Amino acid sequence: MKPAPFEYTRPATVDEALAALARDDAKVLAGGQSLVPALNMRLLRPAVLVDVNRIAGLDRVETAGDTVVLGALVRQADPRVQSHPVLGAVLPHVGHTVTRNRGTICGSLAHADPAAELPVALVAAGGSVVAASASGRREIAADDLFAGPFTTTLATGELIVESTWPTPGEDERFAFEELSVRGGDYALCIAAARVRGEEVRVVVGGVTPVPTVLEVDPDHPGDSAAEQVDPWGSIHATPAYLRQLVRVLVHRAVGRAREGAP
């Protein structure tokens, strides 16, 4: 299992990276914790890899009011982000200690694995990303970013240069639940809940093609969530089992968020 040949470029600035990305057979190499396995297994054969790891300033973490802005190179293990209520709850579930040392938060968003935690977390947090290309920059809300499994609404030549994570307010609580076959694996089912007073926002992942916001009955969140999903099932879990996971994990996530609610 070795990658097929490719050209390698290591830009020093975002502009150089964007120039190199302006072709549809180029891929961004950030943390590489999903991309390099796909190269090794030859699931992907890009002509050019654009390694953004040496671009100065892309590892910035900025707190602006009640949001935290993370540059494209902020790693999942970065100590600066672990105290954020949403990221701190979710990141321990993302891969393993060693893969988190290298994997980036923005890279996981761009990869858009349907069983990944960070896309669900961004939707639950009501966050967004900034996509840059040779022709300019645009902000994409989390709700508009994920188009399908491993598919985003990013256009050819666009690079996520930062992601924005609103911090839940004083009167809000966040809880995250997932079940995976082994610790650190991708999830069979993910449930995130945000509670503010009587308001409940639930997002599920793993059982849907993209992170999906569910309108739940506040008195029966698990049951009403389970009625709204139609999991496709896999070698690891039948559709009926996945639906039951939605019921249980949404119930738990909402319950835990309410317990922590002021």
Added chain:
Amino acid sequence: MIPVAVSVNGRHYREEVEPRLLLSDFLRHGLGLTGTHVGCEHGVCGACTVRLDGVAVRSCLLLAVQAQGCEIVTVEGLAGVGELTPLQEAFRRHHALQCGFCTPGILIAAEDLLAQVERPTRAEIVDMLSGQLCRCTGYTAIVDAIAEVARS
């Protein structure tokens, strides 16, 4: 071919490599440092874990060219010839290895945990080991060895 200059276990190397060469293969086949093992080549088993600029990483998920200018430590560089680190000593005392295939990666990953967390709990050690597969099922002794070093 692209030039790559790295320091591995304190020794400087300058080589020309294909961009697609994995760091794990560069260490093993290019430099002859076969202590770093290769299991799954997709980041799951942890056997290839090395230290890159002070941080534990999967060498099968890095290209050799990405290590340009970096300092790498492999299992060969943890202790001097004929010496053992306190963690290696604890592994020996607790029988924390059987075939030894996973041991180099576990040593590097465990040192990383001990560097990041002052006194990791048993649960934190187990969580870290979820990324380091041992197929001799020797985890109890591995946890014991790491926990002993964490306490001292």
